[in-house]
Amino acid sequence: MFSGIIAAIGRISELTPRNDGTPTVRLSVDAGGLSLDDVAVGDSIACNGVCLTVVDRDAQRFCVDVSPETLSCTIGLDAPGAINLEKALRLADRLGGHLVSGHVDGVGEVLRFDAVGDNRLLEIRAPQDLAKYIARKGSITVNGVSLTTNTVDGATFAINLIPHTLEATTLGRLQAGCRVNLEIDLIARYVERMLNPDASENQ
Numbered sequence: 308m309f310s311g312i313i314a315a316i317g318r319i320s321e322l323t324p325r326n327d328g329t330p331t332v333r334l335s336v337d338a339g340g341l342s343l344d345d346v347a348v349g350d351s352i353a354c355n356g357v358c359l360t361v362v363d364r365d366a367q368r369f370c371v372d373v374s375p376e377t378l379s380c381t382i383g384l385d386a387p388g389a390i391n392l393e394k395a396l397r398l399a400d401r402l403g404g405h406l407v408s409g410h411v412d413g414v415g416e417v418l419r420f421d422a423v424g425d426n427r428l429l430e431i432r433a434p435q436d437l438a439k440y441i442a443r444k445g446s447i448t449v450n451g452v453s454l455t456t457n458t459v460d461g462a463t464f465a466i467n468l469i470p471h472t473l474e475a476t477t478l479g480r481l482q483a484g485c486r487v488n489l490e491i492d493l494i495a496r497y498v499e500r501m502l503n504p505d506a507s508e509n510q
Contacts, residue, residue: 308396309353311404311446311453313476315341317354317392319384320368330375334359334384337368341392351395351409355383355477356451356488358395358409381411382486383450389477391451404453405446406493413437415449417485418463427468429481433489438462440491440499448490452476 321335336354343364346352350361352369359371378385396402419430431449433441441447443459452472458465473479481487500506 309358309393309407309409309451310396310400310402311393311407311448311451313391313393313452315339315392316389316475316477317341318389319354319387321387322385325372331372332378332385333362334371334373335368336371336390336392338392341394343367343369346394353391353393353395353407353409353451355381355390356407356409356448356490357381357384357411380414381488382414383488389480391476393451405448407448407451407453407490408493409451410490411488412440412491413489414486415489417481417483417487419465420481420483420485423467425470427473427479428465429468429478430463430465431487431489433462433464435462437489437491440495442492442495445495446492448488450477450487452478 317339318337319334320337323333325331325333346364348361351358361369362372363370373384383390413434415431415433418432421428438461441459441464443456445456447454447456454466456464457467
């Protein structure tokens with residue numbers, strides 16, 4: 308479990324196909340400012356909002372294996388580049404953002420990324436089937452970052468990004484046309500399930 312408060316910007320430095328007969332890819336990630344002193348093999352780190360398991364590490368780098376399924380339904384893990392990093396929460400940690408599972412629900416498209424003073428107006432179109440989970444002043448995760456929606460219009464929502472968020476995450480590098488990982492509010496997911504207990508989980 309995560310909070311959506313990004314600890315550091317890391318960088319995928321290398322992608323290597325596994326030699327075990329599976330189509331899994333191993334990513335080597337430079338941890339940047341993320342301390343790995345308390346990270347062990349088997350621990351979870353959210354990479355651009357995707358919960359991945361550490362399979363190897365040294366003082367400044369860690370490796371994770373990514374399945375074809377994960378690569379097919381997320382963005383930002385298929386090429387070298389900057390990514391948002393967050394270690395899994397401890398039970399005693401403060402929940403500064405909101406409860407984030409690290410399971411991406413869909414990929415959205417940036418429609419606008421406009422300057423508003425020192426801030427930025429970020430407008431995203433989500434997949435249509437996620438629209439019902441997105442509420443004004445509700446929580447959503449974009450590339451692993453816990454954010455609050457300002458406005459919602461169908462499957463399109465807007466967020467105000469403050470300078471700190473722009474500097475401490477990769478969101479400051481977005482532009483119109485970029486694709487982003489989205490995770491809906493965990494509470495909304497369970498509320499729907501309770502209201503529709505007979506609905507198929509594959510829908």
